Amino acid sequence: MQHDELSLLSTEELTSPLDEMDTVAPASEVPPPDPEQMLELLQSEQASQRTIAARAFCELEDRRSIPLLIKLLKDDCPLVRVSTAYALGRNTSPEAVEPLIELLEEDWNGYVRKGIVWALGNSRDRRALQPLIYTLKTDISAVRLWTASALAQVATLEYEDVIAAMPPLIEALRKDAMAAVRSNCAWAIGQLCRELPSNVVYATAIDALIEALVEDDDYGVKDDSKTAILKVGDPRGLQFIEELEFEGLI
The missing domain is CATH 1.25.10.10 (Leucine-rich Repeat Variant)
Structure with missing residues (x-):
């Protein structure tokens, strides 16, 4: 794990990176994402579409998303990975714990590791302890x-x-x-x-x-x-x- 990414994540920056992404409109005016559409977008060739879909599953709970999200933990785009980590914190699964732990040990991006830590806490899985x-x-x-x-x-x-x-x-x-x-x-x-x-x-x-x-x-x-x-x-x-x-x- 590399810990020299202070230019990417300040040691003073303690909020969720998801909170810093732009919101199009107040939550009360935005209809909930369509799960079927978001499941399709998780497999999009465009990183921006995969990010949108992963973020949607930070709110939606749908067991069908879990295998797709686990695959996205290896995505080249850090925005996809961080959104996916938070999505797996919402859609917890024993199958996601080992991939999350592996990424925690390897990912260079502090935002991603923050999301992974949150997801592992929500998993309440003993494998995450050490x-x-x-x-x-x-x-x-x-x-x-x-x-x-x-x-x-x-x-x-x-x-x-x-x-x-x-x-x-x-x-x-x-x-x-x-x-x-x-x-x-x-x-x-x-x-x-x-x-x-x-x-x-x-x-x-x-x-x-x-x-x-x-x-x-x-x-x-x-x-x-x-x-x-x-x-x-x-x-x-x-x-x-x-x-x-x-x-x-x-």
Whole structure:
């Protein structure tokens, strides 16, 4: 995977690339796409037509689109690939997970990898766990941001997955250079803590949230860490928040 595409995807650019594509008219004025027509366009020889069709299946749910979309993951056009990734996040399928993982490891385009991470999170498939952990550690910040949330979606399926996902999330909460990534890690840790019994991993996660609440320089990260503790309802964390509020420190 190449990570030198900062000219294509700024580390500050954290929104969906689909949101930046022009809209012809307000959604209320646009009729829903015709599934039959869009299925045909997925096989068009024109990249612009394939992109339009793939984008349509970001809204439409139709199982017939899945094999066609999986093929388009190898399309030469990055706009087709990114739209296809989001479409497979809407039209999830076990058959799409391995092709998505393969593309996550190979695609040079950050926009595409963002879409893949979102799709893998929506898949809630355990096969995505280790690739997402690796992405959280190594990718550009705009992709890491979404990876933290995707890990929370995937890891909640099994106890051992929660145990595997927690250390990299805690490390990113403590060390990631991008505040927005740290905030998403705080949210993800809070989500996963709800799946854990009161054990060493749970206690370490709460410690990390308390540490971020006290020591992080970014107020957004502090606030998200506090919210995570409140939603988990951990007695030790709640007492710590109460003491900090009494002392006027938060």
